[in-house]
Amino acid sequence: MSLPKRKKIRTFGLLFCVITFTTLLFSYTFRDPSLYFFKYAFHLSDSFSSKGLCACQQCMVQLDDDPWFAERFNQSIHPLMTRENSVLSDETFKWWQWLQSENQPANFSEAVEELFQLIPDEVLYMDASPERCRTCSVVGNSGNLKGAKYGKLIDSSDFIIRMNQAPTTGYEEDVGTKTTHHVIYPESAIDMENNTTVVLIPFKTLDLQWMISALTTGTIKHTYMPVVPKIKANKDKVLIYSPTFLKYVYESWLENHGRYPSTGFLTLLLAIHICDEVSVFGFGADQDGNWHHYWENNILGGAFRHTGVHDGDYEYNVTLLLADKHKIRMFKGR
Template sequence: MSLFWSVELLTSPNKLDFDIIPHAMPLPKRKRIRTFMLLFCIVTFATFLFSYTFRDPSLYFFKYAFRLPDNLFSKGACACRRCMAEPEDDPWFTERFNLSIHPLMTSGNSLLSDDTFKWWQWLQAESHPANYTEVVEELFQVIPDEALYADGSPERCRTCAVVGNSGNLKGSQYGDLIDSTDIIIRMNQAPTAGFEEDVGSRTTHHVMYPESSVDLDNTTHLVLIPFKTLDLQWIISALTTGTIKHTYVPVTSRIKANKDMVLIYSPTFFKYVYETWLDSHGRYPSTGFLTLLFAIHICDKVSVFGFGADQFGNWHHYWEENHLAGAFRHTGVHDGDYEYNVTLLLADKHKIQMFKGR
């Protein structure tokens, strides 16, 4: 049978419709053709939208709806679906985020302005500090003097997990997710043995200060947050002679750590976090907040675990019992509520992903 196409004018009391149908074709075949045409239109539209998303990644529909690989939607700054620094960022983040201030100290950026040095020495009231310049010179004879993590590129998608110590990690079963990231940062005591299912087993960077120091394995970076010149002297001593045994409290005189993987948190960056991100709330930032901002400045994608209270509103460490609730929220020097609100704001702006556990 020959197939002819015609336009039939279908009238109704309210409208005129033009319907293209095949002449003398059975109804089932018409339905199949109409179905095919509908599917063809859907596929064409989806293909157009998908290709448009590649040209203009400000459309994130596919990124968030289908969980596609990170490097599929590279914008150029990094290979993740969404990079830490986005061209369309809102003013609040843009005016704070400053990649020119590096989180880690090297001999090249160790010189402190008078204002920064005075503020830093004031943190723990070091009244008679040693000569800072001489201590820094000795420090970089013991540990490497390298500028790390300044290697951002369109090919890199560095994923990082910042693992806090909140009791909300208990029963969370985040272990495998944490261990799947490139960089895993823990802080202070943070045991993993016996808690692997919830907190993971890998650690690439462990943040501490002399009074919270723990031994590390040979593959983990020790990231020291110094609050005074004596802290820099302590890390030199702890890796060599073991002569310093007291700061303002007794401290571990020797520490097990790979001296070739020791990093020093920059006092300049420390002050930048306090003034720019916390608007000078509290006496100085907590270790957790300093660690979070460290990750934001070296990573392309940051996931945060173990921050905040548990589901019952208790504030305690995941290795402690609930009767110690409140043990680390109110320290007298940190504004925990302000820090947590800034952390939530970063999550709301899709700069970090918060995993709140149980």
């Protein structure tokens, strides 16, 4: 083969590689950003074996800088349930069933199988990238958000995670407008935008059945209280919080305080396990010591600390300790 022909072949090969790389780069960049959240989660436990594997100033998984955090943070327990990891140990299953006891619970395995015939039954994950700093805003519902004007700061994160009712309309300046992920349980469910990923925390088998019903027939209208029979949500964007992870949060982080963790604390630990950098808004009391929701006029509303189910003081103290150790950034509002 002549020299000019070999040069043409090499030039063509180089051009092909450049085009291929550029195409992959653009497909990665413009993909739906909400997919990063759960595509990224499981590889944290597999890829972060040493510190510094992100572009943040301090990565969440830097374990050797604080013994207290390292003792509690377990990378091997995955926060989201799939068909593959849905089998619970006997100990976990008994504990989980005890949380909100059912008189005649349905068969758990059958409920899981039916659920994963409706929603994605596996989660496709990509390796963590050391060039990326994944930022998350965890937005609680405290009245201390009123007048805080955190909206733009909240919306600047890669992922904005809200929970329970969490209205944004009319409160945009304080709480932002974006929601990439919304954490609920059946008794707190609301309609979702089509591009919002729903994260269901199940406290009983009936909760899994309710999600099936809420996305299809709407036949389940009551759990231990009336619930919305159907919700507007994209069934391809539904994730299930793992009961195994829930038990881990309760034992490792709360040291068995309360009956079980609050939605807010479970959401915070979810973020700690999947984000490089976590900013927390709307947790705790307002400046007058009142525990209530930012959309309520009644300052005694919410009554979070007096439910008898959650140990609000202990959860808040752990949250403050995480902030003191620079594992999260906490914005206390007004």
